[in-house]
Amino acid sequence: MIQDHPPLTVLxxxxxxFCAGVERAIQAVEDALEQTGxxxxxxxxxxxxxxxxxxxxxxxAIFVDDIAQIPDGAVAIFSAxxxxxxxxxxxxxxxxxxxxxxxxxxxxxxxxxxRHAKSGREIIVIGHRGxxxxxxxxGQIDGTVHxxxxxxxxxxxxxxxxxxxxxxxQTTLSVDDTREIIAxxxxxxxxxxxxxxxxxxxxxxxxxxxxRVIARRAERIIVCGARNSSNTNRLCEVAVGxxxxxxxxxxxxxxxxxxxDGAAVIGLTAGASAPEDLVQEALARLAQWRRLTxxxxxxxxxxxxxxxxxxSRLVNQLANAS
Numbered sequence: 001m002i003q004d005h006p007p008l009t010v011l012x013x014x015x016x017x018f019c020a021g022v023e024r025a026i027q028a029v030e031d032a033l034e035q036t037g038x039x040x041x042x043x044x045x046x047x048x049x050x051x052x053x054x055x056x057x058x059x060x061a062i063f064v065d066d067i068a069q070i071p072d073g074a075v076a077i078f079s080a081x082x083x084x085x086x087x088x089x090x091x092x093x094x095x096x097x098x099x100x101x102x103x104x105x106x107x108x109x110x111x112x113x114x115r116h117a118k119s120g121r122e123i124i125v126i127g128h129r130g131x132x133x134x135x136x137x138x139g140q141i142d143g144t145v146h147x148x149x150x151x152x153x154x155x156x157x158x159x160x161x162x163x164x165x166x167x168x169x170q171t172t173l174s175v176d177d178t179r180e181i182i183a184x185x186x187x188x189x190x191x192x193x194x195x196x197x198x199x200x201x202x203x204x205x206x207x208x209x210x211x212r213v214i215a216r217r218a219e220r221i222i223v224c225g226a227r228n229s230s231n232t233n234r235l236c237e238v239a240v241g242x243x244x245x246x247x248x249x250x251x252x253x254x255x256x257x258x259x260x261d262g263a264a265v266i267g268l269t270a271g272a273s274a275p276e277d278l279v280q281e282a283l284a285r286l287a288q289w290r291r292l293t294x295x296x297x298x299x300x301x302x303x304x305x306x307x308x309x310x311x312s313r314l315v316n317q318l319a320n321a322s
Contacts, residue, residue, distance in 0.1 A: 005291075006264065007291040008265075008290035008291070008293070010266055011218050011268065012294055013207070013214050015206050015299070015301070016274075017224075017276050020203070020305055021106075021201070022273050024308060025046050025047055025101040026046060028046075028099055028101040029056050033060050035311055036097075038097075039060070039075065041062045041064055041069075041071075041074055041077070042056070043070070043087070044065065044079045047273040048229035048232075049225065049229065050226055051277070067091055070094075072094050072096070073095045076098050076099070077099045078102055079102075080103045081131075082136035085140055097314055105171050106171055109137055109168050109169070110136075113145075118142075120164055122159055123141050123166055123168065124146045124147075124157065124165060124168075125137055125146065125167070125168055125170070126148055126149075126167060126170065126182070127147060128149060129149065131170065144160065150181065154188065155188060164191075165192050166194055168195070169195075170200075171200055172231040172272075173230070174238060175205055179196075201272070207231065207235055208234065210269060211238045211242070215239055215242035216242075219266060220244055220259060221246045222259075223246055224249050225248065225250065225270055225271030225274040226250055226274070227248060235271055249278070252278075268282055
């Protein structure tokens with residue numbers, strides 16, 4: 001019985017959930033489905049969240065892991081994570097009608113790396129090997145590119161010319177961890193050039209800051225999002241770094257009574273690719289066990305907006321081909 005348990009205060013982090021880049025990418029798929037009248041193929045998950053992907057599948061989107069799985073001449077959408085130049089060339093060579101939903105902040109990282117490469121610098125990319133964003137970023141840069149994940153790798157990395165190197169970062173990293181890696185690089189290579197943590201997405205930074213704030217009062221923290229979402233995993237790491245137990249909730253069933261047992265105050269947030277529905281389902285599940293007082297803790301307000309992906313050229317191209 002709920003009455004038999006003490007009340008529970010839930011600190012609801014703000015901002016949380018979808019960022020402008022995620023909203024833009026999802027809208028691009030929905031618009032393409034509505035305006036093209038064709039099957040729409042999306043290379044990779046448009047964003048890292050199964051619920052979002054499943055919803056778009058129900059609307060008609062077809063998700064593939066490789067560009068080779070898309071029929072010649074079909075409509076193809078590149079995910080918010082970006083793609084390599086090799087993927088762009090393959091799509092063009094096969095006559096695919098492409099809609100590029102790469103997040104503008106990811107594209108900014110590509111341009112930063114390309115600028116340094118054109119100046120003859122080796123590029124160090126700070127990020128997670130195998131992550132689709134890193135694969136796209138490294139594939140957008142000509143010349144020598146290294147990927148590192150830790151301070152240890154920064155201290156051991158062999159470079160051709162310590163006077164001609166630069167670094168860029170994945171957009172969804174832990175701000176604190178990245179600063180440590182950058183500090184190690186700057187100590188070892190005083191001439192290195194780079195943007196500090198400015199290319200870590202504003203939404204990633206804001207959500208991490210909100211977790212730090214609610215961790216001052218919350219005994220445990222629930223992070224809604226997908227297990228393959230980098231920014232969601234970083235939020236869990238930030239919570240643990242603040243001395244708080246963290247639970248990554250991909251589905252409401254992941255949240256168990258034992259996680260909140262003995263707690264009077266918990267925190268609740270969501271990664272940048274997690275829908276608000278998941279947060280509300282977490283609250284509903286908690287309300288089955290305890291009487292809730294929900295308090296939204298606003299750290300900053302986000303007003304960033306990106307121009308929608310322009311479909312006009314794609315629609316005209318398809319009309320002319322008909």
